[in-house]
Structures are given as C-alpha cells and as structure tokens.
Amino acid sequence: MRLGVHINKFDHPQGSAGLGPELAAAGAAAEAAGVSWLSVMDHYFQMEHNGGAEAAMLECYTTLGYLAAHTSSVRLGVLVTGTTYRHPGLLAKIATTLDILSGGRATLGIGAAWYEREHQGLGVPFPPLAERFERLEETLRICLQMWDQDNNGPFEGKHYQLAETRCTPPPVSAPRPEIMIGGGGEKKTLRLVAQYGDACNLFGSSQAEVAHKLDVLRRHCDEAGRDYSRIRKTMIYVGASIRDGDIDAFVDDMAGYAKLGIETAIVAPEDAVAATWIESRCAPAARRLAELG
Helix, strand or coil, X not given: XXXXXXXXXXXXXXXXXXXXXXXXXXXXXXXXXXXXXXXXXXXXXXXXXXXXXXXXXXXXXXXXXXXXXXXXXXXXXXXXXXXXXXXXXXXXXXXXXXXXXXXXXXXXXXXXXXXXXXXXXHCCXXXXXXXXXXHHHHHHHHHHHHCCCCCCCCEXXXXXXXXXXXXXXXXXXXXXCEEEEECCCCCCHHHHHHHHCCEEEEEEXXXXXXXXXXXXXXXXXXXXXXXXXXXXXXXXXXXXXXXXXXXXXXXXXXXHHHHHCCCEEEECCCCCCHHHHHHHHHHHHHHHHHCCC
C-alpha cells in the first residue's frame, strides 16, 4: 500500500511570499518520505470548512507545474478537476503540458464540480447536476480523443463541439496520462469510472462504506465488460489517527482498507506548513504502509 499527500491549505504564516518555498519544501519532503502521490484541489475560493472564500487558495494546475519542477518521482494530480472550469479541449492541453514537463507523472483527476459559491462569485456557469455529469462524460471522451494521435478529427457532442482534436506534442505517458475519476456516486460516477477511468478516488468514511462502493464499481465493470482489477483504487483518509501522530492506529486502520484493494491512501496536512508535517507524519507512515503489500 502507498501513501499520498493532498495539500489543501494555503494560509502560510509568511503570507503569499511563503507559499512557493513551502511547496518546494513539501515536494522534497514527500519524495524523501517515500510518498507516491501529491495533489491539490481545483478551487478558486477556499472551501467553507477550510476557512471559506476569505482564506487563501491557489490555482491547481499552475501549482502542479511548480511542484513538477521541484520533484522528480512523485505522481502529480488534482483531486479533482471540476469539469465546469475549463473547456475540455483546453483541459486536455493543460494536462498534457503537465505530463510532458513532469516527465510522465501527470494524472487527470476529474469530477462533476460542486462548489456553487465560487462559480457564482467568479461568473462561471453552474449548470444543474444532471448537465454537469453530461459535460463530465463529454470531457472524458474529448480528452481520450485528444490523446489519440490517430484521430485529430472533430468531436460532436451535446454540449461541446470541436472542429479538431489535435494535441501536439503528445503526452509522455504511454499510451496517455492516467484518468482518475473522483467521487462515490453509485449511479453515475462509478459508472463513468468503469467506462473511462484508470483509477477511482473514494471518500474513506469507513471500511464498510468503501467495500460497498467497490462492490458497486465491480458491478459497473461487469456491465461495461471492463476488468475491475485494472482500475487503481485510491481513497482520501479522514480519520484522526495520523493527525494525532498515532502511526500504529493509522496503519492498523489502513490494513483493513488494503485488504479491500485500496492501493493508495491519501492524507492531508493540517495547515499550510506542509513540509514539517510530511516529515513527522508521512515518513514513518509510508514505510509502514509499504509493508502491507
């Protein structure tokens, strides 16, 4: 089992000037600790439970580009890109650029988007949920077509029409960047994982709940003719043990998730001073998780 780190707080004690050095230090700390995944959120306003719009927030793909320059092995992704924020053709180019400049370490994490306040605040259209899922599926199809070097032709969808799906230069990842679809919605999200995803990201509320979601995903894979075992299973850990420094309790909890097939557990630093937290919490945890197989 592997450990991932999700950085989602940016109110640094030194203000904006402290964020660049802190992120560079966090990237170095993550790699030294044996962390396999480093991610940020796709939000323009900080989420309400993290301080709301008055708290600091960085744009995700610019941040990942910076992290790419300060790391060499950790996989980089967004948990998760909101499908409403960028035109799909441009998103494919953005993700491709990250993949190229990171040497093939980019994952396209994506979801249907949900934070209405920042949409309204910044003038971004916020369609009803059903339409957002329609747009998400078209975005997935467009990205896959953009990454097919034998198909530069048009795309005609309900919401998006592209005259050319050209992506030059192509990604470094072969055959293309990994697609991770975030969320546990049983009717739509997990169906999209089965159809289009290389990885899923679930909310680790309990082992029973994650087991149920994985059973639903397996059924969707059976219906789609997809090999369930080929989908990488990840989760966001929300328990208190690693935050409290109780590594033994964290590893014991993770052992149960590992038996369910979870390959990567993703944890979040408590504040914007991420490097020190990664060194103290993640380094010992990553070593222990690796022993779980």
